[in-house]
Amino acid sequence: QQQVKQSPQSLIVQKGGIPIINCAYENTAFDYFPWYQQFPGKGPALLIAIRPDVSEKKEGRFTISFNKSAKQFSLHIMDSQPGDSATYFCAASDNAGNMLTFGGGTRLMVKP
Amino acid sequence: ETGVTQSPTHLIKTRGQQVTLRCSSQSGHNTVSWYQQALGQGPQFIFQYYREEENGRGNFPPRFSGLQFPNYSSELNVNALELDDSALYLCASSLESSGVQETQYFGPGTRLLVL
Numbered sequence: 502q503q504q505v506k507q508s509p510q511s512l513i514v515q516k517g518g519i520p521i522i523n524c525a526y527e528n529t530a531f532d533y534f535p536w537y538q539q540f541p542g543k544g545p546a547l548l549i550a551i552r553p554d555v556s557e558k559k560e561g562r563f564t565i566s567f568n569k570s571a572k573q574f575s576l577h578i579m580d581s582q583p584g585d586s587a588t589y590f591c592a593a594s595d596n597a598g599n600m601l602t603f604g605g606g607t608r609l610m611v612k613p
Numbered sequence: 614e615t616g617v618t619q620s621p622t623h624l625i626k627t628r629g630q631q632v633t634l635r636c637s638s639q640s641g642h643n644t645v646s647w648y649q650q651a652l653g654q655g656p657q658f659i660f661q662y663y664r665e666e667e668n669g670r671g672n673f674p675p676r677f678s679g680l681q682f683p684n685y686s687s688e689l690n691v692n693a694l695e696l697d698d699s700a701l702y703l704c705a706s707s708l709e710s711s712g713v714q715e716t717q718y719f720g721p722g723t724r725l726l727v728l
Binding site: 507542543544546547550592597598601603604605 | 617644646648653654655656657658661669671703705707708709715716717718719720721722
């Protein structure tokens with residue numbers, strides 16, 4: 502019940518494309534859904550986060566869509582750039598500072 | 614404002630040995646969480662410390678233990694190392710204020726290799 506399933510495992514898009522990464526969860530107690538970006542050899546960096554009271558949140562080129570009834574959420578990256586090439590993790594928690602349950606990650610490559 | 618720092622950056626140990634990893638939380642943060650990230654996988658929660666006490670634990674055996682100090686820095690200790698303990702160990706800090714936990718920010722991690 503604690504699992505967060507993330508797809509796809511890897512994704513290749515052309516520069517300017519809109520990669521979409523999807524996550525699904527089971528635990529209805531989850532109340533906080535962040536996305537992290539991780540470059541090789543670095544720790545995860547918070548990109549954007551959402552709570553279930555809104556269906557969409559946008560920060561710069563990053564947008565989270567949230568479907569509470571389906572228990573699914575997704576990350577869209579608008580106008581993707583080669584510098585966006587990294588591994589992206591979705592996560593969920595019952596509180597922003599409590600235990601984060603992470604998805605398995607999506608390795609994104611943006612081709613010039 | 615300084616971010617989360619961890620030491621050492623890399624470490625090589627042999628099976629059966631003990632290791633101590635260190636973390637300094639971001640300025641103003643009072644809560645520290647530790648995660649283990651195996652190669653190609655998402656981080657897994659080990660435990661969290663708040664006010665120098667363990668405040669939650671994931672599915673890790675007792676040979677994984679920790680400490681938090683009055684300045685909110687933290688240590689992760691792993692005894693009787695096993696080959697499967699080879700991973701990136703991440704520390705994340707956050708602020709708990711008036712019962713509300715804020716966002717966790719991660720350090721760069723310590724890469725542990727057990728031979």
